[in-house]
Amino acid sequence: xxxxxxxxxxxxxxxxxxxxxxxxxxxxxxxxxxxxxxxxxxxxxxxxxxxxxxxxxxxxxxxxxxxxxxxxxxxxxxxxxxxxxxxxxxxxxxxxxxxxxxxxxxxxxxxxxxxxxxxxxxxxxxxxxxxxxxxxxxxxxxxxxxxxxxxxxxxxxxxxxxxxxxxxxxxxxxxxxxxxxxxxxxxxxxxxxxxxxxxxxxxxxxxxxxxxxxxxxxxxxxxxxxxxxxxxxxxxxxxxxxxxxxxxxxxxxxxxxxxxxxxxxxxxxxxxxxxxxxxxxxxxxxxxxxxxxxxxxxxxxxxxxxxxxxxxxxxxxxxxxxxxxxxxxxxxxxxxxxxxxxxxxxxxxxxxxxxxxxxxxxxxxxxxxxxxxxxxxxxxxxxxxxxxxxxxxxxxxxxxxxxxxxxxxxxxxxxxxxxxxxxxxxxxxxxxxxxxxxxxxxxxxxxxxxxxxxxxxxxxxxxxxxxxxxxxxxxxxxxxxxxxxxxxxxxxxxxxxxxxxxxxxxxxxxxxxxxxxxxxxxx
Ligand SMILES: [Zn+2]
Numbered sequence: 366x367x368x369x370x371x372x373x374x375x376x377x378x379x380x381x382x383x384x385x386x387x388x389x390x391x392x393x394x395x396x397x398x399x400x401x402x403x404x405x406x407x408x409x410x411x412x413x414x415x416x417x418x419x420x421x422x423x424x425x426x427x428x429x430x431x432x433x434x435x436x437x438x439x440x441x442x443x444x445x446x447x448x449x450x451x452x453x454x455x456x457x458x459x460x461x462x463x464x465x466x467x468x469x470x471x472x473x474x475x476x477x478x479x480x481x482x483x484x485x486x487x488x489x490x491x492x493x494x495x496x497x498x499x500x501x502x503x504x505x506x507x508x509x510x511x512x513x514x515x516x517x518x519x520x521x522x523x524x525x526x527x528x529x530x531x532x533x534x535x536x537x538x539x540x541x542x543x544x545x546x547x548x549x550x551x552x553x554x555x556x557x558x559x560x561x562x563x564x565x566x567x568x569x570x571x572x573x574x575x576x577x578x579x580x581x582x583x584x585x586x587x588x589x590x591x592x593x594x595x596x597x598x599x600x601x602x603x604x605x606x607x608x609x610x611x612x613x614x615x616x617x618x619x620x621x622x623x624x625x626x627x628x629x630x631x632x633x634x635x636x637x638x639x640x641x642x643x644x645x646x647x648x649x650x651x652x653x654x655x656x657x658x659x660x661x662x663x664x665x666x667x668x669x670x671x672x673x674x675x676x677x678x679x680x681x682x683x684x685x686x687x688x689x690x691x692x693x694x695x696x697x698x699x700x701x702x703x704x705x706x707x708x709x710x711x712x713x714x715x716x717x718x719x720x721x722x723x724x725x726x727x728x729x730x731x732x733x734x735x736x737x738x739x740x741x742x743x744x745x746x747x748x749x750x751x752x753x754x755x756x757x758x759x760x761x762x763x764x765x766x767x768x769x770x771x772x773x774x775x776x777x778x779x780x781x782x783x784x785x786x787x788x789x790x791x792x793x794x795x796x797x798x799x800x801x802x803x804x805x806x807x808x809x810x811x812x813x814x815x816x817x818x819x820x821x822x823x824x825x826x827x828x829x830x831x832x833x834x835x836x837x838x839x840x841x842x843x844x845x846x847x848x849x850x851x852x853x854x855x856x857x858x859x860x861x862x863x864x865x866x867x868x869x870x871x872x873x874x875x876x877x878x879x880x881x882x883x884x885x886x887x888x
Contacts, residue, residue, distance in 0.1 A: 427502075441853065442515075445794060445796060448857055449492075449495055449497075451491050452491070452492070489513075495535045495536075496508065496509050496510070496536065497511065501525065529794075530793075532563075533789060560789050561636070564628045565612075565785065566627060566785060568784040568785070570624040573781070579700060586622070597684060597778075599825075601685070601777065601778055607812070612629050612633070613820075613821035614631050614812065614814060616808045621805070621806045626792060639786060642788065645785075646785050649780070652777060670770065685773060699735040701724050701725050701728045715750075744757075804835070804837075807849035808856070811855065813855075826852060
């Protein structure tokens with residue numbers, strides 16, 4: 366009996382052990398498969414992630430020899446230096462001829478003592494006290510560099526070969542890096558070193574248009590989003606600066622990857638302090654938080670911009686209207702997406718649900734048809750809601766105002782305001798190379814005056830698009846690149862003339878004042 370029990374027990378335990386082993390095996394197989402799957406998925410993710418990252422970082426290989434060759438052969442160092450210092454570099458005739466013949470024979474035997482003559486008036490504060498900042502090949506960053514002579518500037522650029530350099534303010538005294546008591550200070554010499562002037566600059570980055578464009582996102586940019594959003598921004602800014610600020614001397618530069626810089630050189634603009642710059646930006650910036658969700662945001666069905674509109678907004682609106690049809694056709698902006706739902710819910714709060722349903726069920730329709738359908742949906746809803754109180758004209762006006770704000774949301778320029786607000790803020794120089802793409806930061810649109818009281822003349826490289834931008838790797842003596850240099854030189858020529866006129870005008874005013882004072886004294 367006992368034996369039988371023992372045998373049964375042992376068989377039972379044997380079976381249990383087998384069962385347990387099988388379960389364990391199953392469990393292990395399950396976990397292992399899961400683990401393997403997870404591992405493969407993660408590995409795949411990391412491969413994709415690093416491939417993207419690797420591609421992003423090494424999309425363009427910034428080769429120091431190529432960059433040096435660019436600075437020597439293509440970078441318009443003299444023009445850039447003249448622009449920064451607002452005066453022409455004086456080249457004595459015999460030396461100019463020698464340089465010319467050297468350039469022709471490709472003989473780089475200019476002696477230092479001769480190049481030393483390529484200098485400027487030592488009293489030129491714009492040359493002595495202008496901050497330039499270098500980003501070195503090592504990644505280190507050097508601020509508060511100054512170049513009182515063109516030779517120093519040229520030598521430094523061609524010998525040190527910075528990845529890029531940025532432009533800062535012109536200070537009262539020579540700006541210097543100083544160490545503060547607590548370690549690594551990086552301030553201009555004392556707080557008393559006042560920045561006297563710097564071009565008023567604007568920076569527009571295409572990633573701020575992400576909720577409004579359908580072709581690209583992030584740092585990507587293509588000819589479609591450029592030709593709509595950026596061209597519209599250029600037109601609006603050119604109009605507003607001329608009509609409302611009387612600033613006529615400025616140029617737009619492609620930043621090399623995803624954006625646009627605007628440099629305003631009018632005396633009144635470049636001498637503005639931080640407070641005034643902030644006020645100008647508060648005035649101009651309709652899209653307070655770059656996603657247009659603050660100032661351009663409806664509240665309880667009311668439009669957010671006070672009416673009648675400020676004339677500068679009216680003007681901007683009529684420019685956006687020109688680009689909006691293109692936007693509807695090329696970007697199909699009302700494809701059913703989270704961003705579109707967000708825009709509709711804030712812009713047409715009375716009919717958000719109806720619009721969402723309509724857009725979802727008619728997603729195959731073009732954005733132009735959907736945009737037209739907004740009218741019917743809105744007016745029908747308001748008619749039902751208000752019944753006897755429905756006022757056709759009033760509701761149509763309200764709808765029009767709401768639609769106008771959609772146009773501004775989509776197309777009014779979106780500024781990185783921090784770049785504009787501070788006089789001492791640095792901005793990458795024109796004709797630098799974008800380290801990520803190898804594109805040259807070329808000027809694409811200029812506006813200048815021939816005389817102090819004359820109307821401005823505007824010129825553009827109309828064929829420009831990011832895909833045709835001159836690239837460091839493909840420059841040659843025959844390339845289109847020189848059109849951009851010529852455009853900059855044309856601006857510079859008139860700008861330097863204008864500066865001379867302004868100087869003479871102010872000088873003659875001072876003289877008149879002194880002579881009238883003397884007359885007073887004689888009395
Ligand atoms: Zn695009």
